[in-house]
Structure formats: C-alpha cells, structure tokens
Amino acid sequence: xxxxxxxxxxxxxxxxxxxxxxxxxxxxxxxEAELDLARKKEIYVVFDLDARNVEIKARGMVLKTFAIHDxxxxxxxxxxxxxxxKARRAMAAPRRERIAPEAKPKEVEIRQAPPSGQxxxxxxxxxxxxxxxxxxxxxxxxxxxxVRPYRTGLIxxxxxxxxxxxxxxxxxxxxxxxxxxxxxYGTVDIVLDPEDARALYWAFLDGARCLVLAATPxxxxxx
Amino acid sequence: xxxxxGDSVRAPRGWQLLAESWGMRLPSREFLAGxxxxxxxxxxxxxxxxxxxxxxxxxxxxxxxxxxxxxSPPPKALSQTAxxxxxxxxxxxxxxxxxxxxxxxxxxxxxxxALRKNGGTLHTAVVSxxxxxxxxxxxxxxxxxxxxxxxxxxxxxxVEDPDWIKPDWAFIEEGESPPGRWSDRVEPGMxxxxxxxxxxxxxxxxxxxxxxxxxxxTHGCIRAADKDxxxxxxxxxxxxxxxxx
Numbered sequence: 001x002x003x004x005x006x007x008x009x010x011x012x013x014x015x016x017x018x019x020x021x022x023x024x025x026x027x028x029x030x031x032e033a034e035l036d037l038a039r040k041k042e043i044y045v046v047f048d049l050d051a052r053n054v055e056i057k058a059r060g061m062v063l064k065t066f067a068i069h070d071x072x073x074x075x076x077x078x079x080x081x082x083x084x085x086k087a088r089r090a091m092a093a094p095r096r097e098r099i100a101p102e103a104k105p106k107e108v109e110i111r112q113a114p115p116s117g118q119x120x121x122x123x124x125x126x127x128x129x130x131x132x133x134x135x136x137x138x139x140x141x142x143x144x145x146x147v148r149p150y151r152t153g154l155i156x157x158x159x160x161x162x163x164x165x166x167x168x169x170x171x172x173x174x175x176x177x178x179x180x181x182x183x184x185y186g187t188v189d190i191v192l193d194p195e196d197a198r199a200l201y202w203a204f205l206d207g208a209r210c211l212v213l214a215a216t217p218x219x220x221x222x223x
Numbered sequence: 224x225x226x227x228x229g230d231s232v233r234a235p236r237g238w239q240l241l242a243e244s245w246g247m248r249l250p251s252r253e254f255l256a257g258x259x260x261x262x263x264x265x266x267x268x269x270x271x272x273x274x275x276x277x278x279x280x281x282x283x284x285x286x287x288x289x290x291x292x293x294x295s296p297p298p299k300a301l302s303q304t305a306x307x308x309x310x311x312x313x314x315x316x317x318x319x320x321x322x323x324x325x326x327x328x329x330x331x332x333x334x335x336x337a338l339r340k341n342g343g344t345l346h347t348a349v350v351s352x353x354x355x356x357x358x359x360x361x362x363x364x365x366x367x368x369x370x371x372x373x374x375x376x377x378x379x380x381x382v383e384d385p386d387w388i389k390p391d392w393a394f395i396e397e398g399e400s401p402p403g404r405w406s407d408r409v410e411p412g413m414x415x416x417x418x419x420x421x422x423x424x425x426x427x428x429x430x431x432x433x434x435x436x437x438x439x440x441t442h443g444c445i446r447a448a449d450k451d452x453x454x455x456x457x458x459x460x461x462x463x464x465x466x467x468x
Contacts, residue, residue: 024306029296031313038320041375043468058375058466060317063328076287079295096368099358101398125439126355128332169273172280175287184287202332203468205373 029080030213034060037082037209044082045203045210047145049073049188054196056203064203066196069150074171076142076186078212083139085208088201090135097124131198142178143212144187147201149194188212326464327427327455329445331371334437336427336447338455345458348451349436350427353443358392367392369442376421376465381456385418385428386411392442415449417456421465427455 037044038060046055049071056064133149151160171187178185192200204210242249250258301309325345328337331352338346353371360366389408391401402408415429430436430446440446445467447455 024303024310025301028306028310028313031310031317035313035317035320038317043373043375043466056468058468059320059322061321061466063466063468064330073288075284076291077295079291097354097356099356099396101358101361101396123435123438123440124354124356127439131332168277168280171284172277175280175283176276179283179286184290185284186287186291199332203373 026080026213030211033081033211037211042208043203044208045200047188047190047210047212049190049212049214054190054192054200056200064199066192066200068190068192070189070191072167072189073214074185074187074189075175076184077214078139078143078186078188079141080211080213082209082211083141083143085137085204085206085210086140087138087206088135088204089138090132090201092132093135094126094130094132096126128195128198128202131201133194133197135197135201137204139210139212142183142185145212146187146189147197148189148191149197150191151194188214322464324463325459326466327459329371329465329467331373331439331467334439336445336451336455338458346451346454348447348455350451351430351432351436351438351440351446353441354439358396360391360395365391367442371441371443371445371467372423372425373467376425376467378419378459378461378463378465379422380420381461382418382420383456384411384416385414385426387413390424415447415452417452419456419459427465428452 034044034046034057038057043056043058043063046053046057048055049068052068052071054066054068055062133147135147137145137147139145148163167189171185175185238249325338325340328339329335329350329352330337334350334352336348336350337344338348353369356369358367358369387410388405389410394401413431414426415431418426418428420426425444427445427447429449429452432440432446433448436446436448
C-alpha cells in the first residue's frame with residue numbers, strides 16, 4: 001500500500017513534464033534570445049533547467065554557476081525569450097540599515113589590531129548571510145521561479161514530503177484561480193545549495209533579465 | 224466492577240471516580256459513535272474536495288503547459304546540417320561579445336575580485352564592497368544608498384597616490400556639516416597607493432582597514448589590499464572591462 005502511495009506521489013510530482021534534452025532548434029533559439037541580453041551592459045541570469053544550472057552571465061560569459069539539485073515545472077512553460085524579474089518575495093526579506101550620524105573613532109584606534117584576534121567592529125551591513133534561502137522570483141508573463149534550499153537528513157526528507165504535498169495543493173488552487181480569470185499560470189521550482197540560493201538572491205536584482213531554458217517534450221529534430 | 228445505570232458507559236472504576244470528582248458524566252456509547260461518524264464524514268468530505276481541487280488544478284496545469292507549447296514557434300524546417308551550421312554561427316556571435324584581453328570580475332556577495340585574461344585567471348583577491356546601508360541628509364533633500372553598482376563598467380582612469388576628496392556624505396555620516404572650501408575635503412593617504420576609476424565616483428582603491436577585507440563595509444567603492452591593488456593597477460590598462468555582480 002505504501003509503495004502504491006509513493007508511486008502515485010512520484011507520478012503526480014513529476015508528470016506530465018518529462019525531460020528530453022534541449023533540441024538543436026531550441027538551442028539556436030535560446031542563443032538568439034541570449035544575444036539580445038548579451039549585447040547590453042547588464043548582468044543577466046540563465047536558468048538552464050535541462051543542464052541543471054543557474055548561470056550568472058555577462059556578454060555571453062559565465063561569471064558564476066550554481067548547480068540545481070532538483071527541478072519541477074508546473075503549468076505554462078516559460079517561452080525561450082528574455083524575462084524580467086519584477087520582484088523577489090521572501091518571508092524574511094533583508095532590510096537595509098540606516099546610518100545614524102555620529103563622530104567616528106580616531107584612525108589610529110581603527111588600525112590597531114584588536115587583542116586576541118577578535119574582531120571588535122560591529123559591522124552593520126547587508127551581507128550574503130542576511131539573504132534568504134527560500135524565496136520566489138516573480139517574472140513577467142505570469143511565470144515565477146521558487147527557490148528552496150537543499151537539505152539532507154530524515155527530518156528534511158519528511159518535511160520535504162509535506163512541502164511537496166502543500167506545493168501541489170497550492171499550485172492546483174492557483175491554477176484553477178488563474179483559469180477562472182482566463183489566464184495561464186506557470187511556475188518553476190528549483191532546489192539549490194543554501195549558500196547558492198542566498199548568492200542568487202543577492203545577484204539577481206529587481207529589473208534584471210533572465211532566460212529560462214526548459215526542454216520541451218514534444219519537439220524533435222527533422223532529419 | 225461497579226456499573227452505572229442510565230446512559231453512562233461502563234467505565235473502569237478509576238475513570239468513573241475521576242469524572243465524578245470533576246462533576247462530569249462520561250458520554251454515552253451512542254454519542255461517541257455518532258460523533259465519530261460525523262467527524263469521519265467531515266474528514267471524508269474534505270478529502271474528496273481536496274482531491275477534486277488537486278485533480279482540477281492538475282488538468283488546468285496540463286492545459287496551460289500544452290497551450291504554452293502550442294504558442295511556441297514551430298521548429299524551423301531545416302536539415303540537421305543547416306541547424307548545426309546555424310548553431311555554430313550563433314555561438315560565434317555570442318562568443319564575439321566577450322571581452323578580449325584582460326578583464327576584472329568582482330563578486331560583491333563573496334567579496335572577491337578576479338583578474339582574468341583569455342579565459343584564464345591571472346590573479347584573485349579578497350576585497351571589500353558596498354555595505355548597502357542608507358544615510359539620510361538631515362535637510363531631508365538627499366539620501367545615499369551605499370551599494371556597489373552592478374553591471375559592466377571599464378577602467379576610466381588610473382591614479383597613483385590618490386587623495387580622497389571627501390564627499391558630502393562622509394561629513395554628514397560623522398555628524399558634521401560639509402565644508403565650503405574644497406581644500407577642507409582633501410584627505411591624503413586614505414585610498415592607498417593606487418586607484419582605478421570606473422565611473423560615477425566609484426574606484427578600486429587601497430585601504431587602511433585591511434582587517435575588514437572580505438566584508439561589505441564600503442560606501443560603494445571596491446577596496447583591495449596593497450599588494451593585490453598594485454598587481455591590478457600594473458596589469459589592467461585603461462579601458463579594461465569590469466563586471467560586477
């Protein structure tokens with residue numbers, strides 16, 4: 001009975017979006033789309049769901065790569081075209097500190113090494129550690145990418161099953177709501193290492209553009 | 224075992240005494256059965272509704288996926304050879320956009336700088352980048368956000384032994400009013416031995432606060448240690464592209 005339940009869950013979680021690899025024609029279209037981004041002086045992100053990579057790029061060069069542990073597509077497939085990040089949504093979004101003007105200590109006090117190697121400076125700044133690990137990237141064209149951190153362990157596995165069940169229920173509800181409004185809903189779920197998830201949140205700013213490359217199961221190459 | 228008359232269930236003596244001490248009567252067997260059936264019915268109904276919702280959502284998602292695939296352009300009617308030729312041409316055009324020669328890549332999240340050339344890395348350094356903090360002008364007319372800008376830039380100018388010309392925010396941050404005389408803004412020795420300007424008042428420069436390298440502590444500029452800065456200064460000519468993310 002347990003095996004039957006697990007099999008049904010596996011089918012629901014992964015079907016009907018089977019992978020097949022990005023065909024040559026789609027790869028050509030993806031390069032054409034990327035040329036549009038690479039011609040500008042901007043940093044852009046490529047979510048290559050087929051290769052299981054997220055790449056931060058500029059001028060066609062890869063500046064940084066994050067490995068994707070797991071991918072899940074739901075609903076409308078993102079088209080191979082540049083998309084713009086409209087907003088990043090996180091439960092605990094980082095907040096900037098406001099500097100309170102005050103007289104600084106003398107230079108000589110700052111340059112002296114503190115005793116026993118301890119850092120006595122209280123640094124109030126936005127740093128990588130302040131970035132969230134789980135968040136949603138809301139793109140235009142009603143596409144969103146949800147990022148979750150990769151966790152191991154029994155508790156994480158059990159929690160992951162619960163999360164998957166919740167995600168299915170949520171996505172089903174949202175799909176139905178969008179359908180009632182005559183719109184299409186699509187979302188991509190990716191799992192990254194916690195550090196990479198934070199780094200992606202840091203690097204992918206509102207207004208930046210991206211490409212989402214996903215294999216389409218029905219395409220084939222005409223020989 | 225004592226038996227209670229009427230509607231009360233037969234209960235062990237201990238529970239009976241406990242219930243009596245609280246002034247309660249244990250519910251009847253019929254009541255418990257009815258309550259259980261009601262609860263089961265509610266649960267079953269909820270499960271059925273959820274199953275219908277998930278099923279409907281699944282079908283809608285499938286429809287949305289099919290619609291998006293149908294909306295995508297049809298594959299070009301080209302032979303495999305032609306597709307591969309086009310692929311090579313497109314890849315060549317993309318590769319041609321990459322910088323030639325030396326270029327600098329700065330990761331402001333991890334505070335690292337890499338000096339690269341022809342796909343290889345010449346030098347890496349730990350640096351400091353913008354703190355992301357905000358400062359308000361007491362007059363209320365200006366606000367500064369101390370971020371390091373992101374994107375593509377290039378080295379506009381290179382300076383040896385630069386003097387720091389303190390901007391208004393540097394005085395306001397210390398609770399002082401910006402001076403009227405330009406000479407009161409000049410602070411020599413604060414920026415190290417070299418500085419590379421990349422526009423809008425931002426520099427890659429040296430620092431007195433080497434212990435803070437690797438942290439996000441600056442007002443937007445990139446601070447590097449003396450030896451790293453010297454290497455960068457002597458290797459990267461004016462016009463060198465800088466990529467900051």
